[in-house]
Amino acid sequence: MNGLELELEDGFRASRLFSQGFSYTYDDVIMLPHYIDFPADAVDLSTRLSRRIRLSIPCVASPMDTVSESSMAVAMASLGGAAIIHSNTSPAAQASLVRSAKSRRTPFVHGSSVISGSDAIIRTFDEVLPAAVVTDSNKQPIGVVARSDWERLEDKDVPVSTYMRSAPPPVPAKYDFEEVAAFLAKEKLGHAPLVDEDGEVIGVISIEDIERIRGFPKLGKPSLGRDGRLLTGASIGTREDDKERLEQLVKAGVDVVVVDSSQGNSVYQLEMIKHAKKSFPELDVIGGNVVTIAQAQNLIQAGVDGLRVGMGSGSICTTQEVCAVGRGQATAVYKVSSYAKDHNVPVIADVYEYQGGRRVKKYRGMGSLEAMTKGSDARYLGDTLKLKVAQGVVGAVADKGSVLKFIPYTMQAVKQGFQDLGASSLQSAHDLLRSSVLRLEVRTGAAQVEGAVHGLVSYEKKPF
Ligand SMILES: NC(=O)C1=CN([C@@H]2O[C@H](COP(=O)(O)OP(=O)(O)OC[C@H]3O[C@@H](n4cnc5c(N)ncnc54)[C@H](O)[C@@H]3O)[C@@H](O)[C@H]2O)C=CC1
Numbered sequence: 001m002n003g004l005e006l007e008l009e010d011g012f013r014a015s016r017l018f019s020q021g022f023s024y025t026y027d028d029v030i031m032l033p034h035y036i037d038f039p040a041d042a043v044d045l046s047t048r049l050s051r052r053i054r055l056s057i058p059c060v061a062s063p064m065d066t067v068s069e070s071s072m073a074v075a076m077a078s079l080g081g082a083a084i085i086h087s088n089t090s091p092a093a094q095a096s097l098v099r100s101a102k103s104r105r106t107p108f109v110h111g112s113s114v115i116s117g118s119d120a121i122i123r124t125f126d127e128v129l130p131a132a133v134v135t136d137s138n139k140q141p142i143g144v145v146a147r148s149d150w151e152r153l154e155d156k157d158v159p160v161s162t163y164m165r166s167a168p169p170p171v172p173a174k175y176d177f178e179e180v181a182a183f184l185a186k187e188k189l190g191h192a193p194l195v196d197e198d199g200e201v202i203g204v205i206s207i208e209d210i211e212r213i214r215g216f217p218k219l220g221k222p223s224l225g226r227d228g229r230l231l232t233g234a235s236i237g238t239r240e241d242d243k244e245r246l247e248q249l250v251k252a253g254v255d256v257v258v259v260d261s262s263q264g265n266s267v268y269q270l271e272m273i274k275h276a277k278k279s280f281p282e283l284d285v286i287g288g289n290v291v292t293i294a295q296a297q298n299l300i301q302a303g304v305d306g307l308r309v310g311m312g313s314g315s316i317c318t319t320q321e322v323c324a325v326g327r328g329q330a331t332a333v334y335k336v337s338s339y340a341k342d343h344n345v346p347v348i349a350d351v352y353e354y355q356g357g358r359r360v361k362k363y364r365g366m367g368s369l370e371a372m373t374k375g376s377d378a379r380y381l382g383d384t385l386k387l388k389v390a391q392g393v394v395g396a397v398a399d400k401g402s403v404l405k406f407i408p409y410t411m412q413a414v415k416q417g418f419q420d421l422g423a424s425s426l427q428s429a430h431d432l433l434r435s436s437v438l439r440l441e442v443r444t445g446a447a448q449v450e451g452a453v454h455g456l457v458s459y460e461k462k463p464f
């Protein structure tokens with residue numbers, strides 16, 4: 001490059017920016033705008049979760065016990081993304097969460113809407129649910145309790161049988177949203193039990209649900225598995241008994257598994273990947289987590305169909321503090337994907353930036369003492385490890401409301417950002433990054449302050 005070219009060079013190509021010996025994260029880096037010749041709505045965000053699984057939006061809910069169970073799996077797949085159901089529970093319980101997600105077609109929230117046994121006593125009622133269904137020991141519906149009836153009770157210490165009403169006709173879970181709405185309207189019902197193919201209750205649906213979902217942005221193209229049902233992922237660990245877990249998950253119909261570890265490049269994980277690929281060649285297996293090319297290389301050689309990237313960068317993570325190991329997330333994603341793309345292996349950038357929100361809800365790291373005590377003790381109290389050291393915290397995050405609203409708005413913001421870059425699709429953004437058309441710079445501390453809201457005495461940040 002001659003002197004004049006150097007002088008006119010504007011910003012850095014990614015390969016140069018990420019090779020300076022710094023561990024950058026997203027806030028450190030800013031992308032320079034390019035040229036717009038298409039509307040933001042035309043941006044195509046479709047991508048791959050793993051070698052053989054396509055998503056219409058690049059969003060995956062993490063395998064954490066405060067995040068991904070069956071309702072999240074159904075909601076994420078309905079939006080065109082995916083969720084990975086956590087494994088901090090018994091294999092049978094996790095397989096049943098997968099089965100429940102697989103049996104549903106609509107993102108109704110069920111929470112604690114199923115009460116087992118007519119002698120049960122309801123002490124608290126889920127705040128978003130208008131009703132709960134009472135079931136017998138075979139999980140068949142025997143009654144229904146409206147929240148208003150429960151609220152009117154003077155003495156709440158009585159069995160539900162004393163005030164429940166008879167169960168209305170059940171709605172098959174295989175119905176789509178419009179079919180459910182039509183069923184409730186035809187039967188003139190405010191709420192009804194939702195049942196799977198065996199007639200077992202999996203939740204309750206209500207008119208309020210229908211209205212709530214109608215008030216959200218229109219659902220996009222859903223993610224479907226090969227069985228035509230909503231795509232459902234699940235995580236496994238790398239212990240011997242995870243082989244049995246894997247088998248149960250496959251029987252339950254799981255579409256993709258994530259081998260979930262903070263340091264994926266281990267003999268344990270390599271063996272588990274090989275075992276999974278050999279036993280279930282049709283199942284896509286995502287490995288991780290990794291943050292370097294060498295780690296990715298090993299997992300790809302072992303046969304992974306996708307990689308999860310991130311170590312210690314999560315909001316609840318203390319790994320970098322406790323172990324002094326990890327990597328800034330922007331550098332990690334750039335480096336791993338630079339290698340993985342040549343091997344046709346998609347990469348998931350693990351970790352999300354949380355902003356805004358008013359109410360809070362519980363959120364904890366899977367390496368926190370509390371999560372370990374609930375299920376993953378074995379990970380920390382193995383044959384040689386006798387002392388538990390947490391690598392995560394228990395806390396609260398701001399509640400953003402329903403993912404059915406939050407994700408479509410977030411995706412719209414991503415589309416607007418891509419438009420500024422001149423990237424009409426996610427693939428085109430990747431191509432621009434690699435072709436060095438996309439220019440980046442590191443933001444100084446002052447530039448980061450300038451880029452955020454500043455200089456106001458007070459303000460309200462309402463993202464949408
Ligand atoms: N992405 C991140 O930065 C981090 C994530 N986490 C999350 O916390 C949870 C637990 O992660 P980890 O602590 O990495 O769990 P892990 O089960 O992968 O590892 C825990 C310990 O068990 C050992 N181990 C694993 N398989 C073994 C086997 N078959 N035989 C003997 N020893 C074995 C590992 O070497 C490690 O010392 C996961 O959900 C993970 O995603 C935790 C810390 C950091």
Ligand SMILES: O=c1[nH]c(=O)c2[nH+]cn([C@@H]3O[C@H](COP(=O)(O)O)[C@@H](O)[C@H]3O)c2[nH]1
Pocket residue numbers: 062063064289310312313314315316317318319320350351352353364365366367368391392393
């Ligand atoms: O160091 C850690 N200790 C933990 O206890 C822990 N639990 C989860 N994770 C990882 O963090 C990711 C979620 O990150 P965010 O809260 O930023 O979305 C998740 O997707 C995980 O990869 C942990 N990391």
Ligand SMILES: [K+]
Pocket residue numbers: 312313314315316317318319
């Ligand atoms: K962290």
